[in-house]
Amino acid sequence: MEAVSGDAHGRSFEEVCKALGTNLDSGISEARATELLKKHGRNELKGQAGVNPWKILLGQVANGLTAVLIIAMIVSFAVQDYAEGGVLVLVIAFNTAVGFIQEYRAEKTMDALRKMASPSAKVIREGAQHRISSGDAVPGDLLTFEVGDIIPADCRLLEVLNLEVDEALLTGEAVPSLKTVEPIVGEDVTIGDRTNMVYSSTTVVKGRGRAVVVSTGMATEIGRISKAISETPTQSTPMQKKLNKMAYVLLVCALLLALIVFAVNKFEFNTEIVIYAIALSIAIIPEGLIAVITIVQALGVRRMAKQHALVRKLVALESLQAVTNICSDKTGTLTQGKMVVTTVWLPGHDAEYSIGGQAYETEGNLSSRGRVVAKEAALEDVNFRTLVECCALCNTANIVEASEGKVWGDPTEIALQVFAYKMNMGKPMLRKIKEPVEEFPFSSDTKRMSMVCQGADKELQDVYTKGAEVVLTICDNVMDRTGDLRGITGDEEFVKLVAVHQEEMAKQGLRVLVIAYRQASEKAFGKPIAKWDRAEVERGLTFIGLVGIRDTPRTESEISVRQCHRAGISVHMLTGDHKATALTIAREVGIMEPVTGSKRAREASHAVVPISTSVMTATEFDALSEKEVDALDELPLVIARCTPSTKVRMIEALHRRNKFAAMTGDGVNDAPSLKKADVGIAMGAGSDVAKTSSDIVLTDNNFATIVQAVAEGRRIFSNIRKFVLHLLSTNAGQVIVLLIGLAFKDGSGTSVFPLSPVQILFLNLVTGTPPAMALGIEPASSTIMQVPPHLRGLFTKELIMDIFVYGSFIGVLALTNWVLIIYAFGNGDLATLCNTASNLDPCSTVFRARSAVQMSFTWMILFHAYNCRHLRASLFTTEGGGRSRFFANKVLVASVFIGAVMPIPTLYIPTLNTDIFKQGGLTWEWVIVMITLFVFFFLSEVYKLLKRRFMTTPYNM
Incomplete structure (x- = not known):
């Protein structure tokens, strides 16, 4: 080469x-x-x-x-x-x-x-x-x-x-x-x-x-x-920035706590005081937080990829859970995207033609009034033949083996090409006698496409045009069965007749295209074809007929739309189709249907809206000023004949209402709306410009995948809140123990550790981190898509309250063990140098009390992981199917069981217990540890009962 x-x-x-x-x-x-x-x-x-x-x-x-x-x-x-x-x-x-x-x-x-x-x-x-x-x-x-x-x-x-x-x-x-x-x-x-x-x-x-x-x-x-x-460089997401800010706040708190230790001990910087200050400082830091967040986000991205949603920007993981409105395209997203021509209407004919066969099938019968019509006979009609030629030649799709799905191009183009194949007039056959010489591609502005072809007569060129009803406005003539032309300029009766047939076809859920034709010549234009102006070519056309294309809604679309309604998410359909077609499909997939269910679900849904305001054309919507749009009770649920600029206006209108919007798109002109939306969702089969402007790319173009992505975003956000609560409430409990522990001084006036520094590290990393990771992969709650979107951020008032309440329960109960063993059942002697000593004898009581604090702390924070699975539901509540909540998350079960057993050997292994952990073996003290766990369970259930009774705000954990 x-x-x-x-x-x-x-x-x-x-x-x-x-x-x-x-x-x-x-x-x-x-x-x-x-x-x-x-x-x-x-x-x-x-x-x-x-x-x-x-x-x-x-x-x-x-x-x-x-x-x-x-x-x-x-x-x-x-x-x-x-x-x-x-x-x-x-x-x-x-x-x-x-x-x-x-x-x-x-x-x-x-x-x-x-x-x-x-x-x-x-x-x-x-x-x-x-x-x-x-x-x-x-x-x-x-x-x-x-x-x-x-x-x-x-x-x-x-x-x-x-x-x-x-x-x-x-x-x-x-x-x-x-x-x-x-x-x-x-x-x-x-x-x-x-x-x-x-x-x-x-x-x-x-x-x-x-x-x-x-x-x-x-x-x-x-x-x-x-x-x-x-x-x-990779940019931090808003949630990461908040967590980083939290880390620095905790760092400042750690320094302040160290200062408190030195102040209580009159700034005597001996070894024991310094070690205590270190212990208190590291107690407030959730050492495993960074690793857990990284793991959860990585797993979330992989999980969404398996669900056909490729996350291009991590910010989408946390943005998805806040989505209040989804603006979706129709073709290929709410519908199957495999379009098929089912109906043809030609002027002067008594009835419409019906075309049989499924999408991508190049064989199918032609019938009229329920009777099969011979294709050869139908093609003798100049009108019908010209219509088929337009479908084949004014077309960018290609077919290799339609039955095997070896087709490429726009779904509408494929449907028209397949129809031509059914009539034995596919593009390859017609290209032998008519070559394309100029194309005027479809655009959202003109809403039509034209192709200029050169036939055997080199003096004349054929112009084929197809598009929306706007094509009729540039037609001056209509062709009868023999090919003769009749002027229609000013013929309101004929225009009304066409409009009636368009409306009837649209009401059947068909996308209606207008087919037109003319002959032109270089002599008439006075210049070469390559320099022809589009406006000159697309005028004085002859109206040929209407083509109705069916795009069947996906079976899962209706289910997904209703899921959105129950989740407080409004679904808007923004489509280029006719208003009647859009309305029919919207009804079929449930966008226009009232939602059944609870009052909260009905209130969350915007489905019950008067048709007059919920369905508009882009022309009607764009004609409204911003003030008029904002004055609408509800924004339209369906916008027909939608343009890219209309999509941008829709996003802006949603933002003025403080809504969090997701927008789908696949064309190059969709890039502005994808960028402006809070979550831009591109179609995998769409243009590359749309993909690079988006946050998420759907590989299957399915609306149900969007809903799954929203549910996954809610699950990830919910799980982050769960393990943040678990880690921070654990740290809050440790700080309470160590701060109050400053009051327990030995004979030399030095504060005695209720927990040693190594014990704290063991609790934070070995005991606390695995359950937190297990919470990070917690499956979604059964109610995750039955509550409104969460817009209040990570650290809500309820979460902050839970951190301090559960932290207080853990800290006070653990400290109670310390007091009971040393003062109630012991002699109250704290001995001396028990913070650094490795001799068990003089510090036996302190070491055993420290072990009891360690074990009660361990078992409470492990049990607390189950609290964090759902902060309002009782632990006696069962999952779907009657399964116990205790065994639903296998990873959590394993981490709790292993975490409960792992610290026990550290109590009894010589040297390790006294020299490293500064603790001793337990005997009868196990009873106190067990009672402490039961009390913590009782207090947690009472606290959640009070929340269920007095807190009315929805909760999606």
Whole structure:
């Protein structure tokens, strides 16, 4: 294979393909593509890998939580407390390793998902078209592209049809470049003058084309410019920022607590006082918080990927749970997207034609009034034949094997092409006698598409036009069965007749297209076809007939819409279809139906809205001023004939009502609304511009996947609240024990630890972290989609109250054990040096009391994990199907059981118990520990009972 990237523009495309070993029709083979991928590497710029392990490692130690532990470790070694210092080294190493491994995996997962959701390429290999990641494109690949696509590599054009490409990224030219295929000979031809080339990262703004890849990766023009591109730093999400802020608040609290210890001991900086200050400081820090958050987010991203939702931005994980309104497209999202032509109406005919067969089936009967009509007889009608020609030629879809799903193109285009195949007049057959010479693509502004074709008569060109009802306004004539024309300008009766048939077809849920035709000539325009103006071509047309296309709603759409209503989420359908069609589909999927169920569910839903305001056309909605829109009782649930600008207005209107909106889109013009929405959701089969503007990409284009993603976002947010509550209430309990513990002084006037520093670290990491991780993977509550969206942030008043209430229960009960064993059942002697001594005899009572505090603390925080599963429901409440709540989360069961047993050996293993943990074995004290656990259970149930009785706000945990 010759090198052609430097002079591809100066050679004919046949020469370029020959040099690259590419067949003009079938492209290259998969085996050849694999070989070239190994040789040239992936088609991506350096720095796009996105994962820097050293940066991740630095991030694990550069935070407030780890900073406290490092300071405590340094101080421990400074005062020669090598046991505690050694444990802290292990703790820091363990925490850093866990955090590094999980975040590294999360970043690798995110990187993989970014690549899956990155701009794609449509390649022809072995004669069939495939959509691949742009990173897999290789030199020699045959590409096709159309409006909205991002060019994945530098390519030599082979075929163009009205192709214009925005190359401002490379040339700085604001005007798109009109493309050709002829060689451009000359020295020092600038990029802007290479009109037979398209370049990586530029965008198709008009028409379509076919090209062969000549350069990929860093060999492209953008690659040469971008050799020094560095990795874009990952931005923290709002929740991460709040948690980071919390970490620094805790750091300040830790320093204040250390200051309190020194103040109580009159600023005597002896070893024991310093160690106590360290113990109190590390008690307030939830050491496992960073690792748990990283794991939960990583698992959430992977879980959503399995549900066909690729998360491009982590912020979407927390944004999804707050969604109050979903603005969805209809075709392919609420419906199956496999459209099929079912009805044809022609003027002058007694009845409509019905077309049999399913979507993508190229065989089907033609009937009228229930009787089969011979296709050959129907095609003798000039009107009918012209309509079929328009469906086949004014069309960008391609069919290889329709029955096997080997089709590509817009669903509507595919339906029209399949209809032409059923009439034995598919594009391949007609192309033999009529070649396309100019295309005016469909746009949201004109709402129509036109194709100019050249037949046997070189003097005349055929113009085929299809589109919305606006096409009728540019028709001057109507054709009868013999081909004769009759003027319809000013014929209101005929316009009304067409409108009646449109309305009837739309009421059946059909998407109605108007078909029109005319003949034109270069002589009439006085200039070459390539310079014809669209407005000149699309006038004076002849009305041919109407085509009705059925897009069956997905069976799961109605269920998902009703789920949204129960969850307090309003669903809006923004579609380009006729108003009657949109209304029919909206009713079928439940958008316009009243929601049955509880009063709260009915109030949460906006489904019961008068039709006059809930269904509008884009023209009606856009005609309203902002004040008029804001004055509406409810925003429209259905907007028909929707334009991209209407979508933007809808998002702005929702934001003025303080709503949190998700918007779906697939076209290049949808990018503004996707960016403006709180959560932009692109379709996997949509344009690359839409994907790069979105937060989430749906690989299955299914509305049900959006609802699943919202539920997953709620689950992740709920679980983060659960384990944050668990960790912080544990820390609050430890602070209470150690602060009040300052009052217990030995004979030398030194405060005696109710918990030793090593015990605290053991509680926070070994005992507390695994249940917190288990809470992070907790399955969604059965009521997760039955309450309104949560808009109050992470640290609500209820969560803060729960932290202090449960922390107080844990701290006071643990401290009660200390008091009972030393003073009620002991002699009240705190001895001396029991904070550092390893001799059990003089400190026996203190060591046993400390063990009782440790074990009661351990079992209470393990039991507390079950409290955190649902902070209002009783532990006696069963899950769905009558299952016990205790065994629903297997990981939680295992972590609680192991956590309950693990500290027991530390009580009895010699040296480990006295020298490291500063504790001793328990005997009769186990009774007190068991009673403490029972009291904690009783207090928790009473507290939750009071919340259920007096707190009326919905709760989704």
